[in-house]
Amino acid sequence: xxxxxxxxxxxxxxxxxxxxxxxxxxxxxxxxxxxxxxxxxxxxxxxxxxxxxxxxxxxxxxxxxxxxxxxxxxxxxxxxxxxxxxxxxxxxxxxxxxxxxxxxxxxxxxxxxxxxxxxxxxxxxxxxxxxxxxxxxxxxxxxxxxxxxxxxxxxxxxxxxxxxxxxxxxxxxxxxxxxxxxxxxxxxxxxxxxxxxxxxxxxxxxxxxxxxxxxxxxxxxxxxxxxxxxxxxxxxxxxxxxxxxxxxxxxxxxxxxxxxxxxxxxxxxxxxxxxxxxxxxxxxxxxxxxxxx
Numbered sequence: 127x128x129x130x131x132x133x134x135x136x137x138x139x140x141x142x143x144x145x146x147x148x149x150x151x152x153x154x155x156x157x158x159x160x161x162x163x164x165x166x167x168x169x170x171x172x173x174x175x176x177x178x179x180x181x182x183x184x185x186x187x188x189x190x191x192x193x194x195x196x197x198x199x200x201x202x203x204x205x206x207x208x209x210x211x212x213x214x215x216x217x218x219x220x221x222x223x224x225x226x227x228x229x230x231x232x233x234x235x236x237x238x239x240x241x242x243x244x245x246x247x248x249x250x251x252x253x254x255x256x257x258x259x260x261x262x263x264x265x266x267x268x269x270x271x272x273x274x275x276x277x278x279x280x281x282x283x284x285x286x287x288x289x290x291x292x293x294x295x296x297x298x299x300x301x302x303x304x305x306x307x308x309x310x311x312x313x314x315x316x317x318x319x320x321x322x323x324x325x326x327x328x329x330x331x332x333x334x335x336x337x338x339x340x341x342x343x344x345x346x347x348x349x350x351x352x353x354x355x356x357x358x359x360x361x362x363x364x365x366x367x368x369x370x371x372x373x374x375x376x377x378x379x380x381x382x383x384x385x386x387x388x389x390x391x392x393x394x395x396x397x398x399x400x401x402x403x404x405x406x407x408x409x410x411x412x413x414x415x416x417x418x419x
Contacts, residue, residue: 128170129154132208134174153201175219196225233369240356259348261316269303270371270389273364275340279331295390372400
């Protein structure tokens with residue numbers, strides 16, 4: 127009875143869509159069935175906060191995601207707000223409850239052998255496009271740059287003698303990133319071919335086929351094309367190479383604080399996601415290798 131009153135309220139007073147009404151009804155009927163399962167004497171008007179929490183736990187046990195549970199909880203909150211306002215219940219048992227936090231997806235990254243294939247084993251030509259593509263892949267992987275940071279690089283930001291990049295990140299904050307011999311050679315080769323083809327047309331480090339600063343979309347297209355050749359990851363963006371940089375650093379002994387500085391994160395808590403990534407990788411290796419895993 128109370129559920130029907132609420133659904134009519136949604137339909138005729140709130141002008142909710144049929145799909146919204148159906149979604150709310152399904153959640154409320156499911157909760158009502160849970161009450162009957164727990165105790166035949168329970169009703170929507172005799173629910174306390176603990177019962178709702180128990181219901182949420184049962185949903186988790188059945189494998190529902192945090193997003194799904196929060197949607198069901200939202201329907202319950204709306205229902206009890208309505209019931210309290212219409213004096214159908216004496217208190218709102220759903221009000222104090224906080225839904226489960228949505229877990230952030232772990233960053234996707236390439237394995238070292240995939241990066242070796244990409245950089246060393248792929249057939250690269252000596253023309254401008256191939257040299258530029260390989261250099262872009264290298265700098266994203268070896269310096270952990272964001273796409274916007276790469277397109278924002280100027281010639282003046284590359285210090286070949288000191289082997290370091292001056293990178294302008296979010297909110298125009300600058301940081302210095304060192305680089306090694308391999309990237310130094312790649313950048314030198316790229317700059318020589320670029321200047322031969324375009325001369326001094328632009329201050330930008332990376333130029334498109336018309337001699338102008340590359341856009342983020344142009345960089346994305348190049349990275350997506352070459353990552354597709356070596357990985358089955360759903361995401362094949364420049365940011366995947368940034369994740370690959372951070373994961374490789376962590377796997378090879380770098381501390382989180384050092385990685386934070388190189389990535390330009392405000393807080394080390396943002397960088398800690400890579401620790402979870404490497405732990406998940408360890409779990410997979412353990413399950414595959416241990417006879418009793």
